[in-house]
Amino acid sequence: MNVFVAGGTGYIGNHVIDQLLKDGHRVRALVRKGSEAKLGSKDIELRYGDISDPASLNSTLDGCDAVIYLIGLIREFPSTGISFELAHVQGVRHLYNRAKFAGIKRWIQISAQGVKSDTPDGYRRTKYRAEEFIKAQEIDYTILRPSIVFGGETGSTKNFVNTVKNIINAAPFIVPIIGNGAYKIQPVHVDDLAKVISMIINRPSTFNKTYSLCGAKSISYNDIIDRITERYKLKKKIKIHVHALLIKTLAKLLQNIESFPVTAEQIDMLLGGNTCSDSYIFDELGIMPKEFY
DSSP: OOOEEETTTTHHHHHHHHHHTTTOEEEEEEEEEGGGGTTTSSSSSEEEOOTBGGGGGTTTTTSSSSEOOOOOOSOOOGGGTTIIIIIIHHHHHHHHHHHTTTOEEEEEEEETTTTTTTTTOOHHHHHHHHHHHHHHHSSSSEEEEESSEEEOOTTTTTTTTHHHHHHHHHSSSEEEEEEEEEEEEEEHHHHHHOOOOOHTOOGHHHEEEEEEEEEEEEEEEEHHHHHHHTTTTTTOOEEEEEOOOHHHHHHHHTTTHHHHHHHHHHHHHHHBBOOSSOOHHHHHHHHHOOOOO
16 A cells, blocks of 8 residues: 555654555655655655645645554643644644545554543643544544553664663662652553554554554563663662652653653653553454563
């Protein structure tokens, strides 16, 4: 199939494109000027445009059979125009309008665990609104809600594992843990996520459904600290458990500083757990999900 990928230059997007090519799909990726290098030398077609500018999307989807919407922000900086609303809601609407004009009948939407309409956190609320928008359209959609994604990290990868590595390395003798560290996380490997996306494009049994995607086992945040320390041969340090309210207050004050590792919303999502009880799509597709490191 001719597959249009929005968000292909990111961490997950690069892995998804590699899997699509491996499975014989032809890929067209939406890129902004200057971001081409993030895709390396992949044998794909590039189309320049920006989801914030509908006019730039004219004809970009012509001839494609399916859309994969991977665009997502971990944190927003509204003063610079980088917002959850634009990336998660307006971008979906703008691209869908072009997809409809191009006659595309297949849409895969990457959402998140814990999305809902009444949450105060903008990340999950806007992800929910994007889901509801796509569900209301006349298109064969599949919505995927992955847990925290890991695997295939490089030094420059912006993902959960590298964020935790930076936290571990930040202080010489201690590792700050938000709360008791017992809350559970069920990370999903990026390659497993990519396989699911590629396999369901032409799979009618997955049309108009929403799936959770989590890894093989849930583990505590305390265990994640230990496993990352061991895998990357980091210096072992004493865990210091810090009251969540204190960290959240600090995060609210500093979250507009990009170098500060977490936002208040991310802390809430972490403390709330990130596990699945219904990741049956792996069984349906015959995929054995990988365990965390």
